[in-house]
Amino acid sequence: MNGAFESLAQRLVKEHWDFYPTAGSRIGRHEYDGQLPDLSPHRITRRVEELRRGLAQLSGLSGGSGNGSDPEDRLTRRLLDLFLRRELFNLEEMRPLENNPMRQVGYLNVGGYVKRDYAPLVDRLRAATQAMEQIPDFLQVIDAALTAELSRPVLEMSIESYRGMARFYRVDLDQSGSDVGDAETLAGFDQARERAAKALDAFAVKLEERLGRLPEGVEGDFAIGSQLYSDMLAYGEGVNVPLRDIIALGQANMERNLERLAEATEAIGPGRSIRDIVGEIGRNHPDADALIPETRAMLEDIRQSLLDHDIISLPSEDRCQVIETPTYMRYAFAAMDSPGSLETQATESYYYVTPVEETWTATQAEEWLTNFNYDTLRIISIHEVYPGHFVHHLHSSYGKPLPLVNRVASSYAFTEGWAHYTEEMMLETEYARGQAALQVTQLLEALVRNCRYLCALGMHTQGMTLEEATQFFIDNAYMEELPARREALRGTFDPGYLNYTLGKLMILKLRDDYRREKGAAYSLRGFHDELLSYGAPPLPLLREVMLADPGDGPL
Numbered sequence: 171m172n173g174a175f176e177s178l179a180q181r182l183v184k185e186h187w188d189f190y191p192t193a194g195s196r197i198g199r200h201e202y203d204g205q206l207p208d209l210s211p212h213r214i215t216r217r218v219e220e221l222r223r224g225l226a227q228l229s230g231l232s233g234g235s236g237n238g239s240d241p242e243d244r245l246t247r248r249l250l251d252l253f254l255r256r257e258l259f260n261l262e263e264m265r266p267l268e269n270n271p272m273r274q275v276g277y278l279n280v281g282g283y284v285k286r287d288y289a290p291l292v293d294r295l296r297a298a299t300q301a302m303e304q305i306p307d308f309l310q311v312i313d314a315a316l317t318a319e320l321s322r323p324v325l326e327m328s329i330e331s332y333r334g335m336a337r338f339y340r341v342d343l344d345q346s347g348s349d350v351g352d353a354e355t356l357a358g359f360d361q362a363r364e365r366a367a368k369a370l371d372a373f374a375v376k377l378e379e380r381l382g383r384l385p386e387g388v389e390g391d392f393a394i395g396s397q398l399y400s401d402m403l404a405y406g407e408g409v410n411v412p413l414r415d416i417i418a419l420g421q422a423n424m425e426r427n428l429e430r431l432a433e434a435t436e437a438i439g440p441g442r443s444i445r446d447i448v449g450e451i452g453r454n455h456p457d458a459d460a461l462i463p464e465t466r467a468m469l470e471d472i473r474q475s476l477l478d479h480d481i482i483s484l485p486s487e488d489r490c491q492v493i494e495t496p497t498y499m500r501y502a503f504a505a506m507d508s509p510g511s512l513e514t515q516a517t518e519s520y521y522y523v524t525p526v527e528e529t530w531t532a533t534q535a536e537e538w539l540t541n542f543n544y545d546t547l548r549i550i551s552i553h554e555v556y557p558g559h560f561v562h563h564l565h566s567s568y569g570k571p572l573p574l575v576n577r578v579a580s581s582y583a584f585t586e587g588w589a590h591y592t593e594e595m596m597l598e599t600e601y602a603r604g605q606a607a608l609q610v611t612q613l614l615e616a617l618v619r620n621c622r623y624l625c626a627l628g629m630h631t632q633g634m635t636l637e638e639a640t641q642f643f644i645d646n647a648y649m650e651e652l653p654a655r656r657e658a659l660r661g662t663f664d665p666g667y668l669n670y671t672l673g674k675l676m677i678l679k680l681r682d683d684y685r686r687e688k689g690a691a692y693s694l695r696g697f698h699d700e701l702l703s704y705g706a707p708p709l710p711l712l713r714e715v716m717l718a719d720p721g722d723g724p725l
């Protein structure tokens with residue numbers, strides 16, 4: 171990589187962090203702590219000008235943005251080009267400030283200051299205080315930017331999210347500074363929490379007023395349309411494939427998974443219904459007080475299998491810490507929390523597992539634990555830890571040194587596609603031989619992602635309603651109505667949640683092509699190690715590095 175490109179890349183990434191300081195802070199550049207982005211019209215206009223200037227300068231370098239002799243250099247150049255174009259597309263075309271308040275709530279999460287011990291607690295609380303003090307003005311800018319007619323589903327989810335953030339400030343952060351030993355800092359932190367919470371409540375009221383103005387029974391239009399959807403895939407994932415072909419591919423994959431599920435459940439209980447088999451699997455779970463220790467033991471078993479079956483290299487002896495999910499994140503069953511790719515102090519990784527609440531009845535506790543049956547817990551742990559997100563983090567942190575651009579610019583489809591791919595891949599190895607219930611569980615997880623894929627495309631490009639999407643999850647992923655509706659609601663404000671399956675399918679295609687080119691020299695571990703050695707770039711770009719002949723495209 172020549173010096174001119176490296177200098178330009180450093181400057182363009184810094185400009186990105188200057189505009190999105192929360193991204194800089196979370197990746198490990200703590201000089202950006204305590205700052206929220208300025209999303210005012212004037213600042214956005216300046217940012218658009220910066221992006222256009224950066225793209226022109228990148229194109230003007232010797233060799234242009236995508237040329238050069240070294241394939242890895244070409245990948246990094248094209249990755250930076252796409253990274254800038256994606257941001258420009260979001261600001262100028264998708265325009266979430268005008269139509270999707272769900273996209274802004276993440277900027278307000280100060281949980282990282284509390285949970286990651288990268289500096290003395292007093293300094294982290296001061297940074298959190300500084301960020302929360304900016305929230306009233308930030309929300310005024312967001313409110314003024316909402317010029318579009320918002321749909322009922324997006325409004326409902328936004329109201330829930332902003333009220334949830336207010337509760338997070340008031341309740342979940344209440345004891346965060348109890349050990350700080352600095353009364354003045356703690357008082358300022360508590361005052362900022364309450365002021366921010368009140369501002370969030372007021373903003374939620376304004377959203378409720380918008381909701382009240384919608385005619386009864388009218389859902390409103392949340393669809394982004396076919397052109398924006400195609401452009402979202404092109405700029406976000408480097409995928410330039412007609413939507414009809416993407417839909418056909420997803421439909422075929424879902425139908426195959428439904429067939430495989432029927433075969434797997436028939437093998438377990440001939441003549442019994444799929445729901446009956448799933449219920450039986452759910453009843454085999456750890457006791458409440460054994461959930462965390464049994465998860466720790468399970469992780470060691472899965473980790474050892476990666477070595478025993480030569481599935482992937484583990485470039486570090488690091489282990490993630492299995493702990494109870496923090497209270498403000500307990501909407502999720504489990505989650506992986508790895509440090510930012512540039513973090514040098516708080517380098518621990520946490521695997522959060524959400525426990526049974528002490529206030530629950532025995533019936534509620536049993537219902538919760540069925541979601542942590544041994545087979546589902548194993549599939550979730552494969553996705554989140556071994557060899558999913560945590561192993562991806564290990565390769566990025568301890569593997570081949572990566573250029574800054576590769577650390578900063580990540581693909582939704584690569585990141586979630588890799589974790590989802592590992593679920594299916596592990597079922598193909600000796601690790602899962604003879605474990606029919608594990609196969610059923612993996613297929614159910616795959617069908618949820620199949621439904622996300624097809625409902626995202628359906629709702630945003632084919633006129634599918636929220637109710638139709640809810641029923642689609644019920645019919646094809648064997649979900650109950652409430653979780654099915656929650657899944658469908660997510661698709662109204664996150665049209666990209668097809669990327670779990672889209673990424674998995676692109677990785678499977680790349681693996682097939684890679685195996686064909688390597689012939690007798692192919693190994694599963696070799697493929698996985700090379701795949702993870704570039705960070706998390708869009709998979710179509712990766713084909714041009716890993717394959718001598720990229721062939722007919724990523725799908």
